[in-house]
Amino acid sequence: MSSFAPLIFSGVQPTGNLTLGNYLGAIKKFVALQETHDCIYCVVDLHALTINPSPKELVNGTRSIAAAFLAAGIDPVKHIVFNQSRVHQHAELAWVFNCVARMGWLNRMTQFKEKAGKDRENASVGLFAYPALMAADILVYRATHVPVGDDQKQHLELTRDVAQKFNYDYSDHIGELGLGVPMEIGEETVNGYFPMTEPVIEGPATRIMSLRDGTKKMSKSDPSELSRINLTDTADDIAKKIRKAKTDPEPLPGDSGGFEGRPEAENLVNIYAALSETTKEEVLREFGGKQFSVFKPALADLAVEKLSPIADEMRRLLDDKGHIDSVLANGAERASVLAEKTMTDVKKILGLSW
Numbered sequence: 001m002s003s004f005a006p007l008i009f010s011g012v013q014p015t016g017n018l019t020l021g022n023y024l025g026a027i028k029k030f031v032a033l034q035e036t037h038d039c040i041y042c043v044v045d046l047h048a049l050t051i052n053p054s055p056k057e058l059v060n061g062t063r064s065i066a067a068a069f070l071a072a073g074i075d076p077v078k079h080i081v082f083n084q085s086r087v088h089q090h091a092e093l094a095w096v097f098n099c100v101a102r103m104g105w106l107n108r109m110t111q112f113k114e115k116a117g118k119d120r121e122n123a124s125v126g127l128f129a130y131p132a133l134m135a136a137d138i139l140v141y142r143a144t145h146v147p148v149g150d151d152q153k154q155h156l157e158l159t160r161d162v163a164q165k166f167n168y169d170y171s172d173h174i175g176e177l178g179l180g181v182p183m184e185i186g187e188e189t190v191n192g193y194f195p196m197t198e199p200v201i202e203g204p205a206t207r208i209m210s211l212r213d214g215t216k217k218m219s220k221s222d223p224s225e226l227s228r229i230n231l232t233d234t235a236d237d238i239a240k241k242i243r244k245a246k247t248d249p250e251p252l253p254g255d256s257g258g259f260e261g262r263p264e265a266e267n268l269v270n271i272y273a274a275l276s277e278t279t280k281e282e283v284l285r286e287f288g289g290k291q292f293s294v295f296k297p298a299l300a301d302l303a304v305e306k307l308s309p310i311a312d313e314m315r316r317l318l319d320d321k322g323h324i325d326s327v328l329a330n331g332a333e334r335a336s337v338l339a340e341k342t343m344t345d346v347k348k349i350l351g352l353s354w
Contacts, residue, residue, distance in 0.1 A: 003182075004144050004195040005038075006037055006038070006144050006145065007037065007039075007040065007141060007142065007143045007144050007145070008030075008033050008037045008038065008039040008040065008143065008144075008145050008146070009041075009137065009141050009143035009145075009146055010030060010042070010146055010147050010148070011041070011042035011044035011047070011137055012026065012044065013044050013045075013047050013048050013065075014043050014044075014045055014048050014058060014064065014065045015048050015051060015053060015057075015061055015220070015221075016220030017064075017220050017230040017232060018064070018065065018230065018231045019219070019228040019229060019230055019231065020208060020218065020228065020229040020230075020231070020271065020303070020307070021207075021208035021209075021217065021218035021219075021228065022068075022220070022231070023068075023072065023307070023310070024208050024271070024274045024275070025207060025208055026147060027068060027069065027072045027074075029147045029200070030074055031073040033147060033200070034074060034075060034078065034079050037145070039079040039080070040080045040141055040335060040338075041069055041074055041080065041081050042081075042082060042083065042084050042137065042335075043062050043065040043069075043082070043083040043084065044083075044134075045058060045061075045083050045084050045085045046084045046085050046133065047084070047130060047133065048061065049126060050115075050124060050130060062328075063324050063325075064314070064318065066081060066328055067313075067314045067317040067318050067324055068231055068310070068314055070313070070317055070327065071231075071309075071310045071311075071314040071317060072310055076327045076331060080335050081327055081328065082328050082329075082330075082331030082335050083328050083332070084137065086328065086335075086336075087140075087332055087335050087336050087339050089140050089336070089339035089340060089343045090136050090339070091133070091136075092136075093136035093140045093339075093342070093343060094132050094133040094135075096136075096346060096350065097132040097133075097135050097136050097139075097162050097166075098132050100162050100166050101131070101132050101161070105158055105161055106132070106158075109130075109158070110154060111130075111155070112127060112128055112130070112131075115127060131155050131159075132162070134158075135155075135158060138156075138159050138197055139159065139163060139195075139197070139342075140338075140342050140343070141335070142194060142195055143197055144195050144198065145198050145199070145200050146159075146197055146198075147199075147200040147201075148199045148200070148201060153199060153201070156199050159197055160197060163192075163194035163195065163196055164185055164196065166193065166194055167180070167185070167191070167192035167193060168185055168188075168190055170349050170350070171190035171192075172191070173349055173351075174191040174192070174193050174349055175191035177345075177348055177349065179191075179193055179345050179348070179349065180192050183196070193345065193346075193349060208267070208270065208271060208274075209264075209267040209270075210222060210227040210228065211226060211228065211229070211241060211242070211244075211246065211264075212224055212226055212245070212246050213227070213246065213264075214246070214263025214264035214266065214267045215263050225241075226245075228241075229241055229242075232314055232315065233307070233311065234311070235304045235308050238300060238303050238304050238307060239300040239304065242300040242303060243296055243297075245264070245268060245296070246264045247264050247265055247268070247292045248264065250262070250265075251289050251290055251292075252269065252284060252288050252289065252291075252292070253265075253284065253288060254284060254288035254289060255281065255284060255288070256280055256281060256284070265292075266280075268292075268295070268296070268299060269283050269284065269287075271303070272298075272299050272302060275303060
């Protein structure tokens with residue numbers, strides 16, 4: 001890995017309103033990572049086609065994600081912010097990876113099983129092949145690290161499988177062209193072109209749960225608005241949703257061991273810890289033994305303090321669509337240069353050009 005220049009890549013799909021879970025589990029980390037890494041952040045609009053959004057929904061959703069990136073503090077000048085469909089090399093490399101990935105790998109993907117449900121024969125090929133495009137999103141920039149939530153780890157593992165198989169299958173030609181670096185696969189050393197991308201999973205709240213059911217992930221597609229806090233919610237909305245969040249009659253425990261069988265209580269403490277950039281244990285030192293009638297108002301005040309400036313800036317940016325579009329266009333131009341370098345090499349490696 002040391003032979004590949006460190007580079008962060010991640011993408012967010014433009015479907016539905018971004019939630020507190022998206023912010024704490026992903027975007028907040030994106031902002032922190034740009035202080036130490038070169039970063040590429042993408043609105044993955046091609047992925048959104050798997051759920052067949054209306055054209056208007058897709059345009060609005062793409063601008064909304066871009067506005068959230070900028071409002072949260074991502075710098076589109078020092079780093080790259082763009083939408084996926086503007087860089088055709090993503091789709092081009094995805095076809096190559098469709099020919100590298102194995103059916104068995106894709107069949108094991110739990111997200112496909114969940115989204116396709118029992119009617120798998122009616123699911124689109126795009127939904128099935130989604131992980132190959134995700135691998136292309138990452139590897140077209142030869143990204144070394146991807147910030148992911150627990151539910152995305154399997155997709156990153158498939159990305160690593162694709163990279164490893166490509167490197168192994170074409171090792172000799174990669175070496176002849178002088179395009180690779182020595183990499184160990186099992187007991188063999190091969191010439192690797194693609195890095196074995198590593199996940200970045202950290203912080204006290206990598207997985208934020210529903211405010212109505214602490215066993216389910218907070219989702220922008222949940223039919224209940226009370227299950228989530230949207231990034232564009234007003235201060236009153238945020239306070240109301242936290243006030244109505246499901247809890248239990250017991251006071252908060254004195255330590256983390258007291259959360260057994262209390263997923264909603266643990267979720268609210270996790271949210272407080274993530275927003276205040278502290279630990280669950282430190283939150284419990286302050287609030288352990290206190291009732292939710294004390295803790296919920298404190299959490300609401302903290303959430304409003306942290307999220308209201310982002311919501312205000314998002315609304316301001318969405319009123320200036322020309323600015324958002326120019327950021328995406330500029331980012332795509334810069335991303336295309338990097339992606340084309342990779343595709344030029346890949347075509348040589350495959351024998352598609354010479």
